[in-house]
Amino acid sequence: MSSLRVLFALGLSSLLIVGSVWAEAPVITALVPTGGQRGQRVEVTVQGKLGTPPLSFWSDRPELQAEFPEKPDKTFTLIIPDSTPPGVALIRVVNAEGTSVLRPFEIGTLPEVNEQEPNDDLDKSQKLDSSKLLINGVLEKSGDVDSFAVSLEQGQTLVAALSSNRVFGTPLDAVLQIVSPEGFVLEQNDDDRGNDPMIVFPVPQSGMYYVRAFGFPVAPNSSVRFSGGADWIYRLTLTTGPYVDHLLPLSLPAGIDTSARVYGWNLSDDLNQISLHQEVEVSEVLVSDSANVVEVEGVPYPSLVEPSPDAPPVASFPVSLSGQIASAGEIDSIRIAGKKGEAISCRVEARELGSQLDPVLRLIDAEGTQLAEVDDASRENFDATLDYTPKADGELVLQIRDRFEHGGMRYYYRITISPPRKEFTLSVASDSFKLDGVKPLEIPVTIGRDRGFDEPIEIKLEGLPEGVVSATAVSEAKGDSSKKVTLKIERGSVESFAGPMTILGTSTGDSKLTGTATIAVAGTARLSNQLWLTFPAKPAEPEKTETE
Secondary structure, three states, X not given: OOHHHHHHHHHHHHHXXXXXXXXXXXXXXXXEOOEEEOOOEEEEEEEEEOOOOOOEEEEOOOOOEEEOOOOOOOXXXXXXXXXXXXXXXXXXXXXXXXXXXXXXXXXXXXXXXXXXXXXXXXXXXXXOOOOEEEEEEEOOOOOOOEEEEEEEOOOOEEEEEXXXXXXHOOOEEEEEEEEOOOOOEEEEEOOOEOOEOEEEEEOOOOEEEEEEEEEEEOOOOOOOOOOOOOOOEEEEEEEOOOEEEEEEOOEEEOOOEEEEEEEEEOOOHHHOEEXXXXXXXXXXXEOOOOOOEEEEEEEOOOEEEOOOOOOOOEOOOOEEEEEEOOOOOOOEEEEEEEOOOOOEEEEEEOXXXXXXXXXXXXXXXXXXXXXXXXXXXXXXXXXXXXXXXOOOOEEEEEEEEEOXXXXXXXXXXXXXXXXXXXXXXXXXXXXXXXXXXXXXXXXXXXEEEEOOOOOOEEEEEEOOOOOOEEOOEEEOOOOHHHOEEEXXXXXXXXXXXXXXXXEEEEEOOOOOOEEEEEEEOOOOOOEEOOEEEEEOOOOOOOOOOOOO
């Protein structure tokens, strides 16, 4: 072989190695905007990088589609069909090298506009041409303040609701203000639903009002000024039209037509009551003409609304009960038919659902003697669970009140009464995994055992292509494996793969419980079991040549 041919062979080999090294998986830390109106094409800018083409798109809403430019930079177009149900979708960008982490993307119903700088000062406020729209914004630098001017009429009620940390997991603890035409702050709110603010503002007189947003870091630091950053994204809903706060009941029996009472603002008489048919475990419900959706839970057992004191005691479990602490100092009571030795568990959800209620549960007997009382489940969780085993047959009374004796329309709750159930949970530290080279991929799975769940659990991967080698792991009731196991995957005969998978756990004891491994999405409370697995193609080996 001539020296020229030797150099060419070495150059080709180096090119193959460099090409493999420089191929990059998508890395997306934020989306701007992080939502869009259904029926629209939305140009999305990513913070991070789209990665090496060709690129593809995945969502738990299969109707969503994405178009990528021939030479990807930082943008792609998301296509939202008009028939897409509103609510939060999970999306990711994928290539042969891997995938971006799951990101929430909110699908709305109102017309949308993007925030435009400069708008820090009131005299430079971004003027809005409607009082019914959604603003996509970013508090992009330290000290940033976003101001918007909107014309309102006397007698209207403006709902201003900002979504950021709770829905999208941003580091933003936002503050909202309503400012008068003369420049005076009329209303201010910091935390309403979690760290996200909301203001309901009855307009006292017609004029141009200002809605102002700024923020502080969710994790407090030594700074005492307004903060900002590239990932301080938000969606600000402004509407003088219908806006739903919640429904009662807050859970619906699966497969049964149910009438639900609607609570919110700017609701016409025909929106006060709606009929729902629930088929799935969790659903985001759109009430006609509303600017937002509300979430309800489908349950396979009865769902009641605040039984009256004259109603017979609840004797069948499990059961779900929804209600409101409608006025200050109010105490709601639920009568329960207790049986000796048959334990009951009473779990209240309020703050988790966006309620203003800080619930306290108290259990008394028929004579009024207190048997148990619980408040916050933890420093971070204001909801509570009360477990009790009656020592004799007899009527029990479960009372619920607000810790600070407040009340009102937004002090709602859902209580689930059931036999205490030993359960398990599975969790993982990432929503995507990648097998490089020939070494097995190891996936640690953490097992939570609620109420001392003491059965072995078989844990395995599902959704793998034929030819991949993966063994089932067993989490024993005791020992190290009771809390953590490791799943191993080998490439086997598969050259390359990129696709979804799930990790399934099945109890081998009497309960036969099943569950899938989940991870929190983008630092939010939303859990997903949508995991992703990538086997990049093996780099081609250079052909061996005979030397002369």
